[in-house]
Amino acid sequence: MGRIRKIMKDDILDAAERVVLKLGAAGLSIDAVAQEAGVSKSTVVYDHKSKSALLEALIDRRMKIEIDRQAQEVANATDTPHPELFGRIKVAAETMTDLDRAVAMAIGASVSQDEKVQKLMRDWTLMDLKAMSDGPKPDAALMAYLALTGIYVTELFAFHQWSEEERAKILQGVRTIYATYPDP
Numbered sequence: 001m002g003r004i005r006k007i008m009k010d011d012i013l014d015a016a017e018r019v020v021l022k023l024g025a026a027g028l029s030i031d032a033v034a035q036e037a038g039v040s041k042s043t044v045v046y047d048h049k050s051k052s053a054l055l056e057a058l059i060d061r062r063m064k065i066e067i068d069r070q071a072q073e074v075a076n077a078t079d080t081p082h083p084e085l086f087g088r089i090k091v092a093a094e095t096m097t098d099l100d101r102a103v104a105m106a107i108g109a110s111v112s113q114d115e116k117v118q119k120l121m122r123d124w125t126l127m128d129l130k131a132m133s134d135g136p137k138p139d140a141a142l143m144a145y146l147a148l149t150g151i152y153v154t155e156l157f158a159f160h161q162w163s164e165e166e167r168a169k170i171l172q173g174v175r176t177i178y179a180t181y182p183d184p
Helices: 002-023 030-037 041-047 051-076 083-092 098-111 115-134 138-156 164-180
Strands: none
Touching (some): 002 030, 002 051, 030 051, 051 083, 051 115, 083 164, 138 164
């Protein structure tokens, strides 16, 4: 029974992602997700008691995916001057999907209203800041991380999209910030 429940939860979150992609955060509703998933409204409510809980589960899942991607790239960056930073730069080099942007918009819409989502985002930010401070040249890593975050958020929220060549040049600039930032 546990395996069937897991599949159903994933199916519901997959449907929620499709709804957010098609209709945006404002279009996310228990009814829309149930219809998209091909299940009853009560099935969605069983797992996610409210639209807010559904959104939190969607955000939590997407954040876990992103954290796993970062962890993999950090593990691949052990030969760099600061694996935590350079792993994140590698992730930022990948082109964002429409789904990434749609979920980011949903996060943006809910962050101003939902304390649990705010806490998720604060915790993620604190994790990143700790990773920057734990490595060599923490001041340089922080400056480069802040630049990287600005680039990432600018693209994630579709304020501006750089070509792959432009993004590669900008990310090289982030690496240069780290390499040239003076040690205290």
